[in-house]
């Protein structure tokens with residue numbers, strides 16, 4: 001019996017992998033990489049490609065569609081979990097790579113639940129990674145918290161009232177998955193006088209990294225899924 005490693009690989013810069021992550025990725029016989037769409041390449045895989053030797057390591061790209069309606073998605077997770085379990089039972093260690101940290105809004109968490117429920121005999125080791133939040137804060141030059149500051153992290157799926165409440169109650173707010181709701185969030189920030197106290201960060205750590213402080217310039221644009229917004233008062 002092999003084991004599963006859930007490996008956090010940081011937000012985009014291969015130098016932001018931990019030594020442990022690099023060691024595991026270089027040594028395991030199987031690497032699983034998630035992608036949102038069968039037609040697009042895996043961003044996670046692009047980060048670690050330089051550590052992989054495809055002559056002796058199998059790379060399995062697994063599709064996890066990104067959509068709001070959860071119906072039908074569990075079939076993809078079950079299939080991915082079964083593919084991993086099959087290899088582990090052959091005695092192979094499998095590294096499931098995940099952007100940032102595996103325990104922060106990651107696709108791996110759905111698989112983790114399945115492994116725990118359906119394959120409890122398979123050992124799972126989680127390797128923490130540098131999250132996109134920490135890296136984005138540094139890229140934007142915005143400290144996340146000092147002294148008694150309160151920090152909120154949330155996906156941008158909430159209605160305006162909930163978001164408004166969060167902006168009012170917290171000193172720093174990080175909005176993940178902000179791309180589709182950006183225009184609505186921008187209107188709220190303007191209403192609260194916070195539109196100049198925020199940074200939009202895209203693909204932090206990668207060659208396509210972008211930090212935008214003039215949020216108005218993004219209104220109406222099609223934005224990248226791999227982007228987040230940091231709003232900090234004061």
Ligand SMILES: C[S@@+](CC[C@H](N)C(=O)[O-])C[C@H]1O[C@@H](n2cnc3c(N)ncnc32)[C@H](O)[C@@H]1O
Nearest residue numbers: 011100101104131132176177203204226227228
């Ligand atoms: C499914 S969550 C994964 C979060 C990840 N586990 C982490 O620790 O950063 C995906 C969201 O994370 C954020 N994200 C992930 N990678 C990013 C990057 N390189 N630059 C900016 N935001 C990123 C975006 O908000 C994206 O919509």
